[in-house]
Amino acid sequence: xxxxxxxxxxxxxxxxxxxxxxxxxxxxxxxxxxxxxxxxxxxxxxxxxxxxxxxxxxxxxxxxxxxxxxxxxxxxxxxxxxxxxxxxxxxxxxxxxxxxxxxxxxxxxxxxxxxxxxxxxxxxxxxxxxxxxxxxxxxxxxxxxxxxxxxxxxxxxxxxxxxxxxxxxxxxxxxxxxxxxxxxxxxxxxxxxxxxxxxxxxxxxxxxxxxxxxxxxxxxxxxxxxxxxxxxxxxxxxxxxxxxxxxxxxxxxxxxxxxxxxxxxxxxxxxxxxxxxxxxxxxxxxxxxxxxxxxxxxxxxxxxxxxxxxxxxxxxxxxxxxxxxxxxxxxxxxxxxxxxxxxxxxxxxxxxxxxxxxxxxxxxxxxxxxxxxxxxxxxxxxxxxxxxxxxxxxxxxxxxxxxxxxxxxxxxxxxxxxxxxxxxxxxxxxxxxxxxxxxxxxxxxxxxxxxxxxxxxxxxxxxxxxxxxxxxxxxxxxxxxxxxxxxxxxxxxxxxxxxxxxxxxxxxxxxxxxxxxxxxxxxxxxxxxxxxxxxxxxxxxxxxxxxxxxxxxxxxxxxxxxxxxxxxxxxxxxxxxxxxxxxxxxxxxxxxxxxxxxxxxxxxxxxxxxxxxxxxxxxxxxxxxxxxxxxxxxxxxxxxxxxxxxxxxxxxxxxxxxxxxxxxxxxxxxxxxxxxxxxxxxxxxxxxxxxxxxxxxxxxxxxxxxxxxxxxxxxxxxxxxxxxxxxxxxxxxxxx
Ligand code: ATP
Ligand code: MG
Numbered sequence: 061x062x063x064x065x066x067x068x069x070x071x072x073x074x075x076x077x078x079x080x081x082x083x084x085x086x087x088x089x090x091x092x093x094x095x096x097x098x099x100x101x102x103x104x105x106x107x108x109x110x111x112x113x114x115x116x117x118x119x120x121x122x123x124x125x126x127x128x129x130x131x132x133x134x135x136x137x138x139x140x141x142x143x144x145x146x147x148x149x150x151x152x153x154x155x156x157x158x159x160x161x162x163x164x165x166x167x168x169x170x171x172x173x174x175x176x177x178x179x180x181x182x183x184x185x186x187x188x189x190x191x192x193x194x195x196x197x198x199x200x201x202x203x204x205x206x207x208x209x210x211x212x213x214x215x216x217x218x219x220x221x222x223x224x225x226x227x228x229x230x231x232x233x234x235x236x237x238x239x240x241x242x243x244x245x246x247x248x249x250x251x252x253x254x255x256x257x258x259x260x261x262x263x264x265x266x267x268x269x270x271x272x273x274x275x276x277x278x279x280x281x282x283x284x285x286x287x288x289x290x291x292x293x294x295x296x297x298x299x300x301x302x303x304x305x306x307x308x309x310x311x312x313x314x315x316x317x318x319x320x321x322x323x324x325x326x327x328x329x330x331x332x333x334x335x336x337x338x339x340x341x342x343x344x345x346x347x348x349x350x351x352x353x354x355x356x357x358x359x360x361x362x363x364x365x366x367x368x369x370x371x372x373x374x375x376x377x378x379x380x381x382x383x384x385x386x387x388x389x390x391x392x393x394x395x396x397x398x399x400x401x402x403x404x405x406x407x408x409x410x411x412x413x414x415x416x417x418x419x420x421x422x423x424x425x426x427x428x429x430x431x432x433x434x435x436x437x438x439x440x441x442x443x444x445x446x447x448x449x450x451x452x453x454x455x456x457x458x459x460x461x462x463x464x465x466x467x468x469x470x471x472x473x474x475x476x477x478x479x480x481x482x483x484x485x486x487x488x489x490x491x492x493x494x495x496x497x498x499x500x501x502x503x504x505x506x507x508x509x510x511x512x513x514x515x516x517x518x519x520x521x522x523x524x525x526x527x528x529x530x531x532x533x534x535x536x537x538x539x540x541x542x543x544x545x546x547x548x549x550x551x552x553x554x555x556x557x558x559x560x561x562x563x564x565x566x567x568x569x570x571x572x573x574x575x576x577x578x579x580x581x582x583x584x585x586x587x588x589x590x591x592x593x594x595x596x597x598x599x600x601x602x603x604x605x606x607x608x609x610x611x612x613x614x615x616x617x618x619x620x621x622x623x624x625x626x627x628x629x630x631x632x633x634x635x636x637x638x639x640x641x642x643x644x645x646x647x648x649x650x651x652x653x654x655x656x657x658x659x660x661x662x663x664x665x666x667x668x669x670x671x672x673x674x675x676x677x678x679x680x681x682x683x684x685x686x687x688x689x690x691x692x693x694x695x696x697x698x699x700x701x702x703x704x705x706x707x708x709x710x711x712x713x714x715x716x717x718x719x720x721x722x723x724x725x726x727x728x729x730x731x732x733x734x735x736x737x738x739x740x741x742x743x744x745x746x747x748x749x750x751x752x753x754x755x756x757x758x759x760x761x762x763x764x765x766x767x768x769x770x771x772x773x774x775x776x777x778x779x780x781x782x783x784x785x786x787x788x789x790x791x792x793x794x795x796x
Pocket of ligand 1: 474
């Protein structure tokens with residue numbers, strides 16, 4: 061009986077325990093259980109998501125999420141754009157660029173901040189993290205050892221590997237990375253040392269660094285690439301924050317783990333526009349590097365344990381220890397037809413307030429000169445329109461003719477006149493102003509515009525106030541722009557005004573880079589520098605399109621000393637020189653071409669046959685005259701013969717005078733020189749030479765235009781043509 065009660069009691073106890081216990085268990089674990097269940101469901105959901113950005117909201121909701129900041133930024137930008145609009149054309153030119161740059165920077169920073177905020181929300185985080193496996197697999201497929209790593213391993217047996225992510229990584233990912241990298245190094249007899257790091261700046265994704273090479277699959281890198289691409293495009297009025305975020309979202313929606321590969325280095329020291337760095341294992345000479353602050357530089361010196369580069373912009377923000385990355389290309393500039401009529405800086409950025417340059421192509425600023433087989437002989441003339449030059453030192457297409465002389469002797473004037481004379485001759489002109497005054501460049505631009513020459517001309521202006529680095533690369537940039545046209549089969553004329561200042565800029569850079577200095581403190585490779593620049597001028601063979609670059613480098617001498625270091629260098633590189641004499645210039649003979657010292661080594665083949673024949677004795681006659689004139693300063697008794705030689709020499713010299721901006725056609729020059737050297741101008745006073753010239757041109761153009769054409773096109777200046785010319789001139793003389 062008692063036993064029966066025991067059982068009943070036991071059953072009651074069990075029942076109470078079960079009922080009360082279930083409640084307690086439920087009470088104790090129920091919440092967590094549900095949470096775990098929902099987490100599991102979510103995890104399943106995430107796994108099922110096709111891509112990590114599945115949870116990305118639409119562009120509208122994204123913009124709405126950060127509407128407050130967006131509105132603020134948009135109003136700042138709108139204000140800026142409105143204030144730019146309110147300026148007149150002239151003021152715009154000065155402030156336009158800076159303001160647009162500011163507005164753009166503002167836009168980017170706000171956009172970046174907003175996108176960064178969005179990605180830090182948990183829901184997006186989870187989506188990105190689901191990608192980790194995919195990203196790391198992708199990275200491990202790509203990794204390899206670069207030549208720089210191999211060189212490093214020769215001296216150190218450990219290569220450092222860093223795995224960075226925005227959040228803690230799962231152990232199997234770390235183990236996989238360790239296995240793959242140490243396996244790769246063991247194969248070449250090295251070891252790795254793996255460091256796993258967290259860095260919230262990355263926003264999401266993974267970054268693996270082996271030696272100096274980075275394999276980057278992070279959101280922050282994607283953002284960086286996005287803003288870089290945007291900054292290459294013109295700023296538009298709908299370039300607002302909302303628009304930018306929308307664009308990024310559209311991109312993000314189709315986002316796949318893309319691995320960006322680049323190399324990193326570290327800034328050691330910065331001073332005077334020169335930066336020394338280490339790392340960047342595989343960097344090449346002339347490559348572009350980018351600093352954390354966004355400034356760029358070009359590598360000019362590679363040593364075993366440090367790399368020297370020049371900084372293009374403001375170096376005040378670059379700090380020792382900050383990161384620097386390889387951009388992955390040699391310094392290059394935009395090229396194309398869109399450059400015509402524009403004024404650009406050494407990097408090809410427009411500085412003429414005419415807005416964005418829609419160039420599609422770029423070319424490296426350093427490019428191999430055409431080889432012997434690629435070239436054709438210089439055989440067609442490039443007329444300067446200046447009598448003293450076309451007759452005595454003719455220039456051919458593809459030639460390099462140096463303009464040399466003291467300061468203020470009309471060097472720039474010759475170059476500008478030559479550009480003006482190319483009007484209607486299908487020749488593209490590029491004027492590179494190195495270390496010139498801004499006012500001078502503005503004046504040249506105005507003159508070219510008023511003569512309709514800007515249509516086919518590009519001016520590269522690097523003022524004296526610009527950094528030595530920019531002055532150094534300016535002629536190379538010009539050459540790259542010229543090459544685009546040459547390889548497209550066109551004729552180009554390029555003026556480097558002037559290479560003395562260029563040499564000084566290079567000397568400055570070299571001394572700052574601690575290179576040993578040589579003669580006149582110039583670095584030893586200054587000759588190579590100028591020859592590799594001028595060798596790029598060429599007349600291409602027909603197979604390569606037959607285009608040409610004619611180069612007119614300018615060199616300034618001190619007190620007429622052409623035997624100084626830089627003048628002798630450039631004289632020996634070029635195919636001749638036009639020597640401008642300060643004495644002649646001051647005596648009023650302009651252009652002040654010194655006939656004795658000026659020479660063109662190949663241009664003779666490029667003169668028209670008529671001009672060649674007519675001017676053949678000109679040089680000796682002028683030299684004779686000059687010698688006699690000097691001698692006669694002491695003499696008193698002069699015989700008739702000498703008097704005649706002196707008078708005709710004086711007339712000839714007078715005939716070679718020419719004002720600026722007044723180019724003369726080739727056939728008119730031929731007629732004038734023939735007339736003066738064959739006695740048709742005898743008897744007129746030197747002072748009336750100018751009016752004689754004017755009348756003669758008028759007569760020829762109005763009444764003998766056929767003969768003018770014949771002179772230009774004749775294959776030979778034969779007796780028949782000569783007699784015809786004599787007849788015409790006699791007729792002219794009879795009339796006046
Ligand atoms: P710099 O050494 O300053 O560069 P430069 O040698 O380039 O000088 P330009 O600036 O071309 O010389 O000319 C110097 C001056 O001579 C200018 O005022 C110019 O107008 C004048 N000039 C040059 N050529 C002629 C000419 N053919 N007829 C009249 N004046 C001229
Ligand atoms: Mg000048």
